[in-house]
């Protein structure tokens with residue numbers, strides 16, 4: 460009998476049925492995906508250590524011992540430590556003035572509460588390490604590093620039976636992480652939502668596969684249909700890592716206004732820019748991204764300073780639910796996200812579409 464094309468070494472490693480990983484910030488999405496036979500990684504970079512511990516418990520109570528992952532950002536380029544006030548003092552007046560100009564031009568309202576982005580692990584390394592401690596203590600089955608090399612936690616993770624995955628956007632980053640001994644590499648292409656590099660998914664995935672040996676390579680960036688999943692396996696990936704796909708799912712806690720924007724959006728509605736965090740990032744276009752792309756805009760600040768500057772706009776827009784101002788990380792595959800399906804249905808549709816795509820190419824029913 461022909462081998463099941465969706466049964467990959469990633470499935471064996473993670474003890475899952477389908478080689479699909481959902482990156483999500485929503486616990487309900489994560490639980491639904493895990494209980495459908497795929498894998499979920501909860502993005503916790505914006506949360507305090509206590510919140511992370513509570514979320515881990517919440518998931519554990521609902522997945523009957525099945526494994527899951529947690530993602531943090533560990534960028535080495537941000538300051539080692541420093542209070543928010545220390546960091547904010549470093550923002551030049553020219554940049555504050557430009558942000559103020561945007562605020563006035565678009566009548567951006569003030570945030571309604573404290574700015575949540577200010578507990579982002581990407582603000583300083585001390586903050587990220589505090590978050591990491593919880594994951595080690597809780598022995599989370601998989602820890603993923605969304606930004607920065609996780610090499611420094613490998614020993615501590617091994618001692619606790621934790622697997623470490625690293626997300627990369629350049630082949631040389633993958634090489635370093637593979638040499639350091641990560642358990643899997645997520646090769647993420649330019650199409651992706653959120654922080655992403657300049658290499659396309661179709662180029663980076665096979666390039667990383669060619670140097671990875673037995674280490675599973677997981678493809679990310681623009682994967683929103685089963686045809687993408689089938690193609691990723693043909694490129695040599697052992698699975699897919701997806702973000703945009705889950706944002707408008709039934710369970711997702713993304714604001715309904717943003718869900719509707721996502722359902723209507725195509726690749727053209729996304730922007731690739733450093734103006735939100737100081738690092739290249741793909742999001743839905745919004746007045747903030749459009750204004751910073753104009754020639755009169757000052758040069759974007761490095762991380763984490765640009766994020767401090769943009770966070771007031773983002774939270775002002777979100778807290779006041781201003782449709783014209785709101786944005787969200789979204790990848791170029793967003794054009795295929797056209798209905799609000801339950802997460803379980805998204806998993807099964809991906810599987811069915813992938814098998815059909817493989818059958819179309821090989822003429823054989825897998």
Ligand SMILES: Cc1cc2nc3c(=O)[nH]c(=O)nc-3n(C[C@H](O)[C@H](O)[C@H](O)COP(=O)(O)O)c2cc1C
Pocket residue numbers: 482502503504530531532604605606626647650651652653654679680681682683700701702703704706787788789790791792
């Ligand atoms: C709303 C949103 C927020 C994201 N935030 C993070 C993050 O905090 N850490 C991370 O490693 N990746 C983050 N990503 C990127 C995803 O992990 C994933 O690599 C990306 O979404 C894959 O591309 P796709 O959206 O085309 O599927 C985010 C993605 C989305 C959609």
